[in-house]
Amino acid sequence: MPDTDVHRLSQRVWDAAKTQALLLAQDLRHGLRLVRRERGFATVAIGTVAIGIGLSTAVFSVGKSLLVDKLPYREAERAAMVWVTNPRQGFDRDVTSYPRLLAWRQRSERIEAFSAYTYRRAVVTGVGDPEQLMVVRATPEFFQVIRTDPVVGRVFDATEENAAVAVISYGLWQRKFGGQWSVVGQPLRLDSVPYTIIGVLPPSFHFPDRDLDAWVPLRPSEDERTSGAFWLHTVARRKPNVSLAEAQHEMSAIAARLAAENAADQDLGVALVGLRDEIAGPYKPALSMLAAAVLGVLAIACVNVAGMLTARGAARRREVAIRTALGASRRRVVRQLLTEALVLFLLGGILGVALGSAFLRLLVRLAPPTLSWLQDVSLDGGMLAIALGMAAVTGVLFGVVPSWKGAGADVAEVVASGVKGAGRGELSHRFRWVLIVSQIAVATSVVSAASLALTSLVAAQRVDLGFKPERVLTGRVELPLAKYPEAAARQQFFDRLLERARAAPGVTGAAAASSPLLGRLPFSSSFSIEGRPETIAQPLTTDIVTPDFFRVLGIPLLRGRLFSEQDRADGLRVAILNETAAKTHWPNQDPLGQRFKFGAADGDDAPWLTVVGIVADTRRAGADHPVFTESYQPHTQGDARSMTVLIRTAGEPAAIAPALRAIVHEIDPDQPLARVGPLEASIENQTAARRFSTWLLGTFGMAAVVLTAVGLYSLLAYLVALRKHEMAVRLAIGGSPRHVLGLIVRHVSAVVAVGWSIGLAVALTTARSMRGLLFGIQPWDPLAQAATVAALALVALAATWIPARRAMRVDPAIVLRNE
Numbered sequence: 001m002p003d004t005d006v007h008r009l010s011q012r013v014w015d016a017a018k019t020q021a022l023l024l025a026q027d028l029r030h031g032l033r034l035v036r037r038e039r040g041f042a043t044v045a046i047g048t049v050a051i052g053i054g055l056s057t058a059v060f061s062v063g064k065s066l067l068v069d070k071l072p073y074r075e076a077e078r079a080a081m082v083w084v085t086n087p088r089q090g091f092d093r094d095v096t097s098y099p100r101l102l103a104w105r106q107r108s109e110r111i112e113a114f115s116a117y118t119y120r121r122a123v124v125t126g127v128g129d130p131e132q133l134m135v136v137r138a139t140p141e142f143f144q145v146i147r148t149d150p151v152v153g154r155v156f157d158a159t160e161e162n163a164a165v166a167v168i169s170y171g172l173w174q175r176k177f178g179g180q181w182s183v184v185g186q187p188l189r190l191d192s193v194p195y196t197i198i199g200v201l202p203p204s205f206h207f208p209d210r211d212l213d214a215w216v217p218l219r220p221s222e223d224e225r226t227s228g229a230f231w232l233h234t235v236a237r238r239k240p241n242v243s244l245a246e247a248q249h250e251m252s253a254i255a256a257r258l259a260a261e262n263a264a265d266q267d268l269g270v271a272l273v274g275l276r277d278e279i280a281g282p283y284k285p286a287l288s289m290l291a292a293a294v295l296g297v298l299a300i301a302c303v304n305v306a307g308m309l310t311a312r313g314a315a316r317r318r319e320v321a322i323r324t325a326l327g328a329s330r331r332r333v334v335r336q337l338l339t340e341a342l343v344l345f346l347l348g349g350i351l352g353v354a355l356g357s358a359f360l361r362l363l364v365r366l367a368p369p370t371l372s373w374l375q376d377v378s379l380d381g382g383m384l385a386i387a388l389g390m391a392a393v394t395g396v397l398f399g400v401v402p403s404w405k406g407a408g409a410d411v412a413e414v415v416a417s418g419v420k421g422a423g424r425g426e427l428s429h430r431f432r433w434v435l436i437v438s439q440i441a442v443a444t445s446v447v448s449a450a451s452l453a454l455t456s457l458v459a460a461q462r463v464d465l466g467f468k469p470e471r472v473l474t475g476r477v478e479l480p481l482a483k484y485p486e487a488a489a490r491q492q493f494f495d496r497l498l499e500r501a502r503a504a505p506g507v508t509g510a511a512a513a514s515s516p517l518l519g520r521l522p523f524s525s526s527f528s529i530e531g532r533p534e535t536i537a538q539p540l541t542t543d544i545v546t547p548d549f550f551r552v553l554g555i556p557l558l559r560g561r562l563f564s565e566q567d568r569a570d571g572l573r574v575a576i577l578n579e580t581a582a583k584t585h586w587p588n589q590d591p592l593g594q595r596f597k598f599g600a601a602d603g604d605d606a607p608w609l610t611v612v613g614i615v616a617d618t619r620r621a622g623a624d625h626p627v628f629t630e631s632y633q634p635h636t637q638g639d640a641r642s643m644t645v646l647i648r649t650a651g652e653p654a655a656i657a658p659a660l661r662a663i664v665h666e667i668d669p670d671q672p673l674a675r676v677g678p679l680e681a682s683i684e685n686q687t688a689a690r691r692f693s694t695w696l697l698g699t700f701g702m703a704a705v706v707l708t709a710v711g712l713y714s715l716l717a718y719l720v721a722l723r724k725h726e727m728a729v730r731l732a733i734g735g736s737p738r739h740v741l742g743l744i745v746r747h748v749s750a751v752v753a754v755g756w757s758i759g760l761a762v763a764l765t766t767a768r769s770m771r772g773l774l775f776g777i778q779p780w781d782p783l784a785q786a787a788t789v790a791a792l793a794l795v796a797l798a799a800t801w802i803p804a805r806r807a808m809r810v811d812p813a814i815v816l817r818n819e
Helices: 003-037 039-067 098-107 170-177 222-226 244-261 275-315 317-325 330-366 369-376 381-406 411-417 429-461 487-502 549-553 579-585 653-667 679-686 688-722 724-732 737-773 782-808 812-818
Strands: 079-086 091-094 111-125 131-138 165-168 187-190 193-200 214-217 233-238 269-274 472-478 507-513 524-529 536-545 557-560 574-578 595-598 609-615 630-634 642-649 674-678
Touching: 039 275, 039 330, 039 369, 039 381, 039 688, 079 244, 079 275, 091 269, 098 111, 098 222, 098 233, 098 244, 111 244, 111 472, 131 674, 165 187, 187 214, 233 244, 244 269, 269 275, 275 330, 275 429, 275 688, 275 737, 330 369, 330 381, 330 688, 369 688, 429 688, 429 737, 429 782, 472 487, 472 653, 472 679, 487 507, 487 642, 487 653, 507 549, 536 579, 536 595, 549 642, 574 579, 579 609, 579 630, 609 630, 642 653, 653 674, 674 679, 679 688, 688 737, 688 782, 737 782
Parallel strands: 131 214, 165 193, 536 630, 574 609
Antiparallel strands: 079 091, 079 233, 079 269, 111 131, 111 187, 111 233, 165 214, 187 193, 472 642, 472 674, 507 536, 507 642, 524 536, 524 595, 557 609, 574 630, 595 609
């Protein structure tokens, strides 16, 4: 091709590009002028889009952080938790024993390294005020499995199995050592035992949990090495190029061989769970439901604006028709109208990003302690791009049809009609109603999910816990073994503490317990009943309590007696059972006077315990957890160095906290009192995640209701304006305002009924996926669904009222004279 032809072609391309750029700039100016000229319409449209984009951006940021973002550990995809599946005791993810850990190490060929760990609270002294720290005791392979680069120093390795070294968290480094780089080599006294600090972990390191302070080698005792008790969490690293499924297959085979070799391992399996699934797994159902709800809100917002653009396009038919008559092509008009729609959506997207950022900060601030990982969530650049991209895409998708319809005006028809807004046939009547039916259907689904969550939460909060947590103050005491090596010394400490606490003003009772509230995996064990040959696999929990424990918590005695000061260490070993344990294991006889022991009947490591009392069941693990089979032992016959003090007060529990701290300090100045607070607050934390997700679903449900009300109102107002001539004629020939009202009500009732029907059908179908999130109700709970219908009915009534009144007040003379 000659150079001149190439030059002409490039010049034409350049001229065409400049022309398109000028046209685009002109369309953008028209769009911005629209915002300034029609501020009411633009404000509602932009605000509607902003709500949808803002909520979706915040929720998707949470999902991205939990499900997508890279974990802060090197090659984290090769690491996995190793759980024992323990169906005979009802645990699908159970901890393991030290002998079983050794067996896994010896027999696995596809796992590069295993590491086991456990938690304990330890008192740190010698650095500022005494403080309780959360310490992880881990086998020395821990940092070989969970790889990270320390900020300062190094981590311990597989050769330091018995070394007295410690790696501390970034927070402890800042809090206790002022962030000084010379921290490496300094001593750290944990429970009066000296450790040497060798490194500081980065602030992003939160394994196996958040709010941990130090990691030390496990250094198990001889009893811990040989005991078959389940007490160790296990994490493993697969060898390169070994998939999780391949490792799972090998570990299942190992578990089968162990079961064949050892009766204690029968029915026990192994489950490998990747770190990502381990962290995100418990939250996936709730997050999926929240994502579906927020997508519904976004869809309602977009449909709302599409309906508003459709109505606005009808009002501009005369303008569009005149532009067409003056020579503008339909393509040119569509592009201008579509650009105006995009301007609205993009401005809404920008505002939505700001709302999303604010909503995300609010989520982090209101999140309960059980959702502490939300503190790491942020609105990053990727989510900003996605938010604006969503705004642009939705602007195109929901702006095309209104723009195409609006650009289809025929000048002869519009001029001949003489009607400013044009007639009923000017736009697809069916399209307008489809929009509002879609809105109501989606809103019904979202509100239904919110109603189910709220009803479930109310059901959980109405459950009788079996004890009275009101006006009870709690505080945790951890006695170091190095300072209190004898059980008698530990018992004496708690006796002195409770005696002084009872004498404090405002105290009506004082007790202590090793576990006043139970977790998902409470301390429990299999046990044997005297006279029965088999060991009972169903776990029986055990708590060490002081005599006043049941009185302080208000747990009723059903039969027998409670513990007393006469239950001494050298006397008859006694125990108290809850009602479920008594009915389950002594269904046809009185358990009082019967004996049982933990472990096998022929074992020598546990004493026989005589049942002296039966107390009522409690739900100390939470209202939404089943009642465990429980047992209690007196602290004079047990051995607990860690106990929670329970102080029942005549007034506000928090007012007693300073006095309780002073009492502990007087007894032992090096002993801190930790986790001080009302028992009610601890119980609320058990259901905090459920309340939080219910609050979020409720927020999205309210947003859906408000947006649906706006959409329905806009459509009805447009319909009344469009059919004003028809209504005037009806009134002129003898029709009554009530007849006009009935006409509108019939239209609204039909569209709302269709939307309800579709929405409820979708809600009942998808509610099955909420089954695991619900408590005490079924997904088709009639009360929740009735609340959904009632809420949407009120919305329809409120949205209909003003347009209906406007239609009833039409003056036929004025309307017909103007037409």
